[in-house]
Amino acid sequence: MAEYKLRTPLSEDVIRELNVGDVVYLTGVVVTMRDTGHKRAVELLSKGERLPVDMRGLALYHAGPVVRRVGDRWEVVVIGPTTSTRMEVYEYDIIEKTGVRMVIGKGGMGPRTAEACKRFGAVYTVYPGGAAALQAEQVRRVLDVHWLDLGVPDAMWVLEVENLGPLTVVIDSKGRNLYEEMYRMARRRIDEEIYPALGIR
Amino acid sequence: MSSSLEDRLLEATVKLIEAAAVWLPSDVEEALRRAYEVEDNPVTRSFLKAMIDNVEIARAKRLPICQDTGVVMFYVRVGDRFPYIGLLPSILRRATVEATRRIPLRPNTIDVFTGRNPGDNTGRYMPWIEWELVEGVDYAEVTVLLKGGGSEVVARARNLTPAEGLKGVMKYVIEAVYEAGPQPCPPVIVSVGIGANVAIAMKLAAKGLIRPVGARHEDPEVAKFEETLLQAINSIGYGAHGMGGRVTALDVHVDYAPRHPATLSVAVAMNCWAARRATMRIYADGGIEYTTHPHLNKEVV
Numbered sequence: 001m002a003e004y005k006l007r008t009p010l011s012e013d014v015i016r017e018l019n020v021g022d023v024v025y026l027t028g029v030v031v032t033m034r035d036t037g038h039k040r041a042v043e044l045l046s047k048g049e050r051l052p053v054d055m056r057g058l059a060l061y062h063a064g065p066v067v068r069r070v071g072d073r074w075e076v077v078v079i080g081p082t083t084s085t086r087m088e089v090y091e092y093d094i095i096e097k098t099g100v101r102m103v104i105g106k107g108g109m110g111p112r113t114a115e116a117c118k119r120f121g122a123v124y125t126v127y128p129g130g131a132a133a134l135q136a137e138q139v140r141r142v143l144d145v146h147w148l149d150l151g152v153p154d155a156m157w158v159l160e161v162e163n164l165g166p167l168t169v170v171i172d173s174k175g176r177n178l179y180e181e182m183y184r185m186a187r188r189r190i191d192e193e194i195y196p197a198l199g200i201r
Numbered sequence: 202m203s204s205s206l207e208d209r210l211l212e213a214t215v216k217l218i219e220a221a222a223v224w225l226p227s228d229v230e231e232a233l234r235r236a237y238e239v240e241d242n243p244v245t246r247s248f249l250k251a252m253i254d255n256v257e258i259a260r261a262k263r264l265p266i267c268q269d270t271g272v273v274m275f276y277v278r279v280g281d282r283f284p285y286i287g288l289l290p291s292i293l294r295r296a297t298v299e300a301t302r303r304i305p306l307r308p309n310t311i312d313v314f315t316g317r318n319p320g321d322n323t324g325r326y327m328p329w330i331e332w333e334l335v336e337g338v339d340y341a342e343v344t345v346l347l348k349g350g351g352s353e354v355v356a357r358a359r360n361l362t363p364a365e366g367l368k369g370v371m372k373y374v375i376e377a378v379y380e381a382g383p384q385p386c387p388p389v390i391v392s393v394g395i396g397a398n399v400a401i402a403m404k405l406a407a408k409g410l411i412r413p414v415g416a417r418h419e420d421p422e423v424a425k426f427e428e429t430l431l432q433a434i435n436s437i438g439y440g441a442h443g444m445g446g447r448v449t450a451l452d453v454h455v456d457y458a459p460r461h462p463a464t465l466s467v468a469v470a471m472n473c474w475a476a477r478r479a480t481m482r483i484y485a486d487g488g489i490e491y492t493t494h495p496h497l498n499k500e501v502v
C-alpha cells in the first residue's frame with residue numbers, strides 16, 4: 001500500500017500508477033452526481049451535448065451534500081459518499097465521454113466500471129461512509145452548482161477540496177477490484193473455516 | 202394540559218433528535234475505539250481513525266455524523282399510568298419537523314405514489330412510532346433511531362423450515378453479512394429476530410437495533426448464540442468498510458418468540474457504524490432524563 005497526495009487535473013499517467021489498496025488524499029475540484037444526475041448526464045452526452053462542467057481530469061463524487069445558504073453563497077454543512085452500485089449502469093459512458101479520472105463513492109462498483117477504468121485510465125476509490133462532518137472540513141468551498149431542479153442532494157455540486165481522504169483505490173486501471181477479491185476471500189473463509197467450525201452444512 | 206408542558210416536551214424531543222444526529226452513543230463510540238485498537242491493517246486503521254475523528258468533530262461542532270440522517274423512528278415504552286400519553290404522537294411529529302429545520306436533517310421521506318418530498322421528514326405514518334405498553338409504571342421512555350439507507354438495503358427475512366433449526370438461522374445471518382459486504386458501512390450492528398412469521402421476526406430484529414452495543418440477551422442460551430455469531434461474522438474478514446480486518450460487526454443482537462409448528466421465520470436487520478440513537482424518560486411530574494446522553498441533563502430543558 002502506498003499513500004499519494006494528488007491534485008486535479010489528474011493525468012492519465014498518474015492514475016495508471018495507482019494500485020488497489022493505495023490511499024489517496026485529493027486536492028482540487030470534485031463534481032458530485034447521484035443517480036438522477038448520472039441519468040441526465042448520459043442523456044445529454046448521448047445527444048452529443050456538453051455537460052455544464054468540463055470534467056476532464058477531475059474527480060466525480062457519488063454524494064449528496066447537506067448545504068446551507070449563506071448570503072449569496074452556498075456552504076457545505078456535511079457531505080459523504082452514497083452507495084455507488086446505483087451508478088453502475090451509467091459509469092462506463094460517463095468515464096468514456098467526460099474524461100473524468102477518478103470516481104469516489106462507497107460500497108464498490110461492478111465489471112463495466114472496471115472495464116472503463118482499464119480502457120480509459122481511471123480509478124474508483126472509496127471514502128469511509130458516514131464520516132460526513134470530517135469531510136465537510138476537507139471541502140474548501142462551493143465553486144458552483146448546476147441542475148438544482150433535481151433537488152439539493154441530486155444537484156451537480158462543483159467543490160474545491162483540500163486533502164480529501166482517506167480515499168482507498170478499490171478499482172484500479174490494471175483490472176483489479178479490491179472488493180471482488182475481498183468477497184472471494186470471505187467466501188473461502190466461510191466455506192472452509194467458519195461453517196465447518198459451526199457444524200453447518 | 203398547560204401549553205408550557207407541551208412546549209417543554211417538544212423542546213426536549215427536538216434535543217433528543219439532535220443528540221442522536223450529532224453525538225454517537227458512548228457504547229458505539231467505545232466499540233469503534235476498540236476496533237481501532239485491534240486492527241493492524243494500516244488502511245483499515247486509517248478509515249477507523251477518520252470515523253473516530255468524524256465522531257469528535259460532529260460532536261464539537263454539532264453537525265450530523267453522517268449526511269444521510271436517515272428516517273426518524275421512535276420506540277416508545279409507555280407506562281400504563283403515564284399521564285401525558287395523548288400528547289406524545291403530535292409532539293413526536295412536530296419535533297421531527299422542527300429538528301429537520303434546526304439541525305438540519307436531510308429531508309428523506311419521499312411519497313411512494315406522488316414522488317413528493319415534503320422536506321420535513323414526515324409523511325404517511327412518518328415519523329414511524331412503535332408503541333410498547335409497560336405495566337405498573339408512570340413514565341414513558343422515548344428512543345429515537347435515525348436509520349440510514351445504506352444499512353437498510355441489506356435487511357432481509359425468510360421462512361426457514363423447522364428442520365433447518367438454529368444452525369439454519371446462523372447460516373442465514375452469516376450469508377446476509379457476506380452478501381452485504383461493504384454496503385452497510387461496516388463495522389455494523391447485526392440484529393436477528395426469530396419467530397413464527399416474518400412479521401414477528403422482523404419486528405424483533407428491528408427493535409434489537411436500539412439495544413446498546415455490548416448488552417447481551419438476558420437468557421444465557423441466547424447470549425451464547427449472540428457471541429457465537431459475533432465471532433463467526435468477525436472471522437469473515439471484511440473489517441471497516443471492507444478494507445480488511447477483524448471487526449466487521451460491533452455486536453450481534455438476537456431476540457426470539459416461539460415458532461409455529463410449521464415455520465421458523467428469521468429476519469436480519471443491520472445498522473451501520475453510525476448507529477445513531479438517543480433515549481429519554483419523561484416522568485409523571487414532567488421531568489426529563491436523558492439516559493443515553495446524560496450530559497444533556499445538565500442543560501436546562
Ligand code: SF4
Nearest residue numbers: 130267349351386473
Ligand atoms: S450506511 Fe450509515 S454511515 Fe453509511 S452512509 Fe448510510 S447512514 Fe451513513
